[in-house]
Amino acid sequence: MIASSLPRLGILVGPKGRGTNLRAIQEACAAGEVPAEIGLVVSPKADNPASLWSAEQGLAVRTIPPTEERYGEALAEALRDANVRWVCLAGYLRLLPAEVLEAFSDRVLNIHPALLPKFGGQGMYGLRVHEAVVAAGESESGCTVHRVTERYDEGQVLVQRRCPVLPDDTAETLAARVLEEEKRAYPEALRLVLRTDAPAKSL
Numbered sequence: 076m077i078a079s080s081l082p083r084l085g086i087l088v089g090p091k092g093r094g095t096n097l098r099a100i101q102e103a104c105a106a107g108e109v110p111a112e113i114g115l116v117v118s119p120k121a122d123n124p125a126s127l128w129s130a131e132q133g134l135a136v137r138t139i140p141p142t143e144e145r146y147g148e149a150l151a152e153a154l155r156d157a158n159v160r161w162v163c164l165a166g167y168l169r170l171l172p173a174e175v176l177e178a179f180s181d182r183v184l185n186i187h188p189a190l191l192p193k194f195g196g197q198g199m200y201g202l203r204v205h206e207a208v209v210a211a212g213e214s215e216s217g218c219t220v221h222r223v224t225e226r227y228d229e230g231q232v233l234v235q236r237r238c239p240v241l242p243d244d245t246a247e248t249l250a251a252r253v254l255e256e257e258k259r260a261y262p263e264a265l266r267l268v269l270r271t272d273a274p275a276k277s278l
């Protein structure tokens with residue numbers, strides 16, 4: 076069997092991991108819209124929707140809880156063992172351990188459900204982001220895919236997609252509209268970075 080030479084993605088989901096972004100990335104890869112393949116999904120829990128869906132799809136899944144001893148090393152090792160070239164955070168809520176940032180330097184991306192640099196930073200995740208956007212009376216919101224650094228929600232912005240905030244929006248209705256944009260934003264950002272990426276060596 077000839078091994079695929081497509082660059083591999085490692086997707087890091089969060090404890091609640093619904094897997095919306097994960098699915099969007101997988102579908103874009105399967106459709107040939109993103110020239111890559113998912114090499115590993117890492118989740119802190121084995122029973123969240125993202126992990127269950129990944130297992131059903133036959134994707135490699137590792138459960139690595141952050142309470143694990145030498146968590147950073149374990150995470151970096153799992154990604155390296157799976158020959159991952161790009162790491163995508165999708166609902167991952169913590170600062171990424173230094174071991175992973177060092178091993179993957181500027182090849183780690185994150186998606187944030189607002190137009191950074193607004194409404195980002197520590198503690199700004201999930202519905203809290205959309206509550207803040209609605210409370211601030213913004214007329215538009217959206218999502219941002221950016222490179223990951225050692226600080227929350229900083230790093231080079233790669234893609235932003237916008238949507239309106241409607242007068243009667245709640246955090247929930249806005250979150251649903253932003254999520255539709257997220258599904259397009261991650262594949263777009265991956266296409267962008269992969270265009271200039273050195274070809275991965277065949278295995």
Ligand code: GRF
Binds near residue numbers: 097218
């Ligand atoms: C998304 O809203 C993303 O912007 C944020 O976490 C959420 C993950 O959702 N970083 P899902 O697990 O991809 O559905």
